[in-house]
Amino acid sequence: MKKLAFIIFLVLSSFVFCAEQPLPKPIKLFDYPTEVKNHQLINYGVVGPGQTFVLKIDPIVRDKNGNFLGQWDKAQATKLPENWSSTPSKLYANPLIVEITPSKDAQDGEYEVEIKLVDETGQEKIGDEFVFWIKVKIDHNVVEANIDPIENVVSASQPARFRIEIKNTGSAKDVFLVQIKGIKEWEMQQYVYVPSKESKVIIYEVVSDSGPTSYTLNLEITSLSSAAISTKKDFNLIIKNNLISDLKAVNKGPLLFPSYPILFYSVIGFLSNLFS
Secondary structure, three states, rough: HHHHHHHHHHHHHHHHHHHHHHOOEEEEOOOOOOOOOOEEEEEOOOOOOOOEEEEEOOOOOOOOOEEEEEOOOOOEEEOOOOOOOEOOOEEEEEOEEEEEEEEEOOOOOEEEEEEEEEEEOOOOOOEEEEEEEEEEEOOOOOEEEEEEEEEEEEEOOOOEEEEEEEEEEEOOEEEEEEEEEEOHHOOEEEEEEEEOOOEEEEEEEEEEOOOOEEEEEEEEEOOOOOOOOEEEEEEEEEEEEEHHHEEEEEHHOOOOOOOOOHHHHHHHHHHHHHOO
């Protein structure tokens, strides 16, 4: 009899406990289309190895009518893949921001991260904790480069302009080192910040006084988060002669028409000085 009474006591106690500890209401994530339920797995998006991404969580809990029920105090990543790191949110912040950084050497694939929200004092009556998981896809190919034109044909002494677009296709913001190599005196490097899923454009311009000739230039874009995130592309510059460049060449000596009289070269040299 005493054993039966004890079992009944445990059952009634569990009902009382559940009444005092309601199931957590769904939460909202900024930049995420739907509410997130307790113990739900959601797809975050695509990031590159070493790229820090953030979760922005609305700590306010409301009922179906929008009435305030309580507020989560803190959020943190409680389970991470090997060699990943994270920074928990500040206590009582709004929004609760959790930063997560994959390993710089992370291989392409899908990974899961556990996120936990807690009510420090337990006085909000919204549940002791809220747990959900995010699925993150690691992909090295989160930066793209477009060059317009890929081949530029100009006359000598005419500026050659190239439009270079750096596109960040991932879900994490990043800073990229943009380098142009191939001709030493035309080498360039620039740091470019690109928000997630956005593009930035830079203009590269060079001038050559000599022609005809052609050059192949090399564009390299590398993420500061990880050298594993990079892309390369070649583009061409073709220089053609024009009248002024021909005149300047003659002024340095009879390079174009060696069978003409010397007086002719003198006149041509004089005229070229007018354009210098």
